[in-house]
Amino acid sequence: MAGAGTLCPVCSTCIHSSDINAHLDRCLLRADARPKKARLDKSACIDNTKKAGISRDRTLLSMFQSTKEHSQVPGGEENVDTDGVLSPNGSTLVTSASVNSNVSVSGPKNARMDFKPLAERLRPETLDDVIGQDKAFGANTLLRTLIEGNEIPSIVFWGPPGCGKTSLAHVIANLCRRRGNTRFVTHSATSATTANIREVIRQAQNEQRLCQRKTILFIDEIHRFNKSQQDTFLPHIENGTITLIGATTENPSFEINGALLSRCRVVVLDKLSVEAVEKILHRAVHSLGASIVNSATDEIEGEFMHPEAAGK
Structure with missing residues (x-):
């Protein structure tokens, strides 16, 4: 029967017998193209997963970085920026800290020595x-x-x-x-x-x-x-x-x-003679701004005195 249709084995569509060959070619081409598209979709999915993983890592990194917080020291107004770890009782053990204060703490001029x-x-x-x-x-x-x-x-x-x-x-x-x-x-x-x-x-x-x-x-x-x-x-x-x-x-x-x-x-x-050693000691006392105390009388000998001792 000329008008009878044939069921397409690829897409299960009823096609006229005279057009079945051309239809099969089109279906097969579409079938060949579909895995490639799926592969593209899969690679896109992998890229999205990687991006999501990077975003999640950045989020976790920011969470850990946020542990560096400025904590107020009780009884003062100094902010301490700490990199620390938790001790067994839950308190933070400071491993490195930079103290920011309105009052600058200045050490000796030659503190490096x-x-x-x-x-x-x-x-x-x-x-x-x-x-x-x-x-x-x-x-x-x-x-x-x-x-x-x-x-x-x-x-x-x-x-x-x-x-x-x-x-x-x-x-x-x-x-x-x-x-x-x-x-x-x-x-x-x-x-x-x-x-x-x-x-x-x-x-x-x-x-x-x-x-x-x-x-x-x-x-x-x-x-x-x-x-x-x-x-x-x-x-x-x-x-x-x-x-x-x-x-x-x-x-x-x-x-x-x-x-x-x-x-x-x-x-x-x-x-070195005794006199030379005594001379070296006196020069050291002068350099350090210290003073020599007579152990017998508790009197300060010499004119050199440490500034802090002078204030007492």
């Missing part, structure tokens, strides 16, 4: 401040004249502990810093390695070639270097790349290579 030991804070700054070594660094001595004239030779300081070897190196470092034409490098033989020394020498060669600057290398406890490590300095002292200053408590004739020792001037430092 308060972390240093007292001996480090009171080291002499100039040769005039050096006490107890007049034989080596007194007025009109050869070594003092050389140092003040910026003609510092290679030196080995030999003396007992506490006589001022490191302090003298500190004075020379200050002189170099003020003049600006000399680089001063400090190392300790107890921790430095041969690689550290070679790196200093390499930098000294560059400084000499590019900036026309000398390099002074101070090695504390130089006797702790073995013979091969001490030999590292020899050629560079000879050609003027570095000026070596060493400090030792041991007899350099036994602990330092003869070749290296012959290229250095040995300066023997004396043990």
Whole structure:
């Protein structure tokens, strides 16, 4: 029968028999196109899920950041911005805090130095401040004249502990810093390695070639270097790349290579006398603004008094 229809196996639509082939082609094309669209919809869904996840992460991040809150300290008007964690009883343990107040709390002018030991804070700054070594660094001595004239030779300081070897190196470092034409490098033989020394020498060669600057290398406890490590300095002292200053408590004739020792001037430092120690203590009292109290009479000796003590 010419008018009879045929059921489409793809879309289940009744189609005239003469049009069934063309209809099937269209249905199949639509069927092929449908998975692609579904894939596009799926990728779009994944993108939306990722965006939702990012938004949720940002929300959570903002929630955690909101724990940094300004809390008012009881009995005052200071706001503390805290990064803390909760203790077992629920209170906040402050790990870092910045205190904002209308009243600025100002520490001492040199508060950064308060972390240093007292001996480090009171080291002499100039040769005039050096006490107890007049034989080596007194007025009109050869070594003092050389140092003040910026003609510092290679030196080995030999003396007992506490006589001022490191302090003298500190004075020379200050002189170099003020003049600006000399680089001063400090190392300790107890921790430095041969690689550290070679790196200093390499930098000294560059400084000499590019900036026309000398390099002074101070090695504390130089006797702790073995013979091969001490030999590292020899050629560079000879050609003027570095000026070596060493400090030792041991007899350099036994602990330092003869070749290296012959290229250095040995300066023997004396043990500080009682008068020198007393002078150093009085200067420290003056520098700290403290006062000396007589234990027998409880009377304050001297004119130096800490400002807080003066107000009591």
